[in-house]
Amino acid sequence: MTKAIAVQCKAISKQTGQRCKRKALPGGEVCRYHGGAAGQVKAKAAIRVEVMNWGLGDSHVDPGEVLLRLVTQSAARAQRYASELEALIDEEGLAAAMVDELEIPTNHGGYKAGEYIRGLAQLEAQERDRCAGFAMKAVAAGLAKRTVRVAERQGQLMVQMVQAALREVDLSPEQASAFKAALARQARELTASHEV
Numbered sequence: 001m002t003k004a005i006a007v008q009c010k011a012i013s014k015q016t017g018q019r020c021k022r023k024a025l026p027g028g029e030v031c032r033y034h035g036g037a038a039g040q041v042k043a044k045a046a047i048r049v050e051v052m053n054w055g056l057g058d059s060h061v062d063p064g065e066v067l068l069r070l071v072t073q074s075a076a077r078a079q080r081y082a083s084e085l086e087a088l089i090d091e092e093g094l095a096a097a098m099v100d101e102l103e104i105p106t107n108h109g110g111y112k113a114g115e116y117i118r119g120l121a122q123l124e125a126q127e128r129d130r131c132a133g134f135a136m137k138a139v140a141a142g143l144a145k146r147t148v149r150v151a152e153r154q155g156q157l158m159v160q161m162v163q164a165a166l167r168e169v170d171l172s173p174e175q176a177s178a179f180k181a182a183l184a185r186q187a188r189e190l191t192a193s194h195e196v
């Protein structure tokens with residue numbers, strides 16, 4: 001994780017006519033006495049901190065743009081967990097999927113179904129919260145609600161498209177999971193990339 005570096009306030013002090021010596025609010029350009037705490041400035045600073053925390057900090061990229069990508073990525077991840085849960089329940093039935101007698105084989109060994117389902121459900125809930133948080137910050141920073149909603153929808157559609165395509169072709173379970181892993185990696189790289 002990259003830490004936001006404290007910078008000196010950019011404002012000029014009215015009393016001394018010199019540049020203010022206070023530290024700017026994290027991610028912002030001015031200290032709290034020079035408007036750093038005003039709503040819009042605060043929201044933008046929060047985004048920069050968020051972006052830096054994700055290791056995506058880059059002064060050439062609009063933080064709002066990066067935040068939109070985080071919304072898309074997070075929505076895609078939540079959608080993946082949701083689809084996997086759904087497929088599991090469709091296949092085994094809710095009752096069977098919830099008990100620990102069924103064994104779910106994965107790349108990292110087998111899991112008892114109930115345990116696996118509870119884990120997935122937890123991951124999905126966490127990711128939905130995270131996605132909602134990104135979306136809220138994006139709107140607070142002045143991005144249009146519609147734009148944020150489109151970014152979220154994009155992530156969901158991406159995953160639904162890939163899953164529909166996977167159902168159409170006949171991949172072995174190994175090929176399918178290798179493909180999904182490659183896709184997840186590509187999505188991460190795309191989100192972290194500095195090109196718009």
Ligand SMILES: [Zn+2]
Pocket residue numbers: 009010011020021022030031032033034
């Ligand atoms: Zn200042």
